[in-house]
Amino acid sequence: MNIVITSHRFYPDIGGIETITEVLANFFVGEGHQVRVVTGSVCNEFDDNFNFSVHRNPSNKDLLHIYSWADIILQNNLEVRRLWPLLLVKKPVVIGLQTWIRSIDSKRSFIHLLKLLSLRLATRTIACSDAVKQDSHPRSLVIGNPYDDKLFRVTSDAVRKKSIVFLGRLVSDKGADMLLNAFSTLKNRDWSLTIIGDGPQRTFLENLSLSYDLEPYVNFKGFLKGDILVEELNQHEIMVIPSRWNEPFGVVALEGMACGCAMLVSDGGGLPDAIGSAGFQFIKGNQNDLNQKLQLLVDDESLRQQLRSNVQHHLLHHTSNFIGGQYLSVLIDACKSFYGFSSI
Known part of the structure; x- marks a missing residue:
């Protein structure tokens, strides 16, 4: 044709x-x-x-x-x-x-x-x-x-840290401020947070991190792509997509789980389709629910492993x-x- x-x-x-x-x-x-x-x-x-x-x-x-x-x-x-x-x-x-x-x-x-x-x-x-x-x-x-299944993968030398990652444009609709808020409420102070991406809200988010006294625990990486992005994602246990906006789908969720991250996403729009049974959801825009679900995922390693066990089958369809x-x-x-x- x-x-x-x-x-x-x-x-x-x-x-x-x-x-x-x-x-x-x-x-x-x-x-x-x-x-x-x-x-x-x-x-x-x-x-x-x-x-x-x-x-x-x-x-x-x-x-x-x-x-x-x-x-x-x-x-x-x-x-x-x-x-x-x-x-x-x-x-x-x-x-x-x-x-x-x-x-x-x-x-x-x-x-x-x-x-x-x-x-x-x-x-x-x-x-x-x-x-x-x-x-x-x-x-x-x-x-x-x-998703790009030749690029996004679990690398052979991956060493995961007790770390949470956000990947996306730094605008209010993506909800990175909600994630900073949730991270500030964690009882576990041996975890860290990485923010990957750039956008008009970066300075606001950096100042918000300071206001929560999170400077030692939060790292703003800016824009990453290609093998550098894949290497970075492979260092994290959890990826959070806290979008306030109803995402039509959410390819970043596929990329995160392909790199071995346990997924926590808002339940709006197409994100539930993007993660299937291989991810965990919270109520879109609900700060308390995000706080509770993030704490649960941080505390429960078996839950993270359970989510990862569903990833391979899910990704075969993408x-x-x-x-x-x-x-x-x-x-x-x-x-x-x-x-x-x-x-x-």
């Missing part, structure tokens, strides 16, 4: 949608299909060293030509502005919903309603979690997100090959349905 993937953001931008697009494109190419990625992200053309072509901000004429070439269009997250060629060239389109179709305050504007309406153009829709499915398009097929295979099956099914023939 000739597959076009539209991805509003892509390399060199860093994020979940960017990663998922690259994982899917590489998988499709590996299965013998031709792939073109259409994106709005700007990059030096000499940096586009991929096994597929990347078209950055194509003109309307070029976009129409690309769609004409395709057997099928996969939108990795809905982009209404790149649906117009389908009015001129009839092609099957699969829309992957990677986030909420509503504003961060949970309201829906006219634009959000237009996006919901445009889902009717899709031959098939995919939601990254059951929560996104129920919120946006109940007829969607749920396919979770993949490898690049498994998720890529599920997406490819949907694309093939959509082509069969649209074109009315059985040989793709």
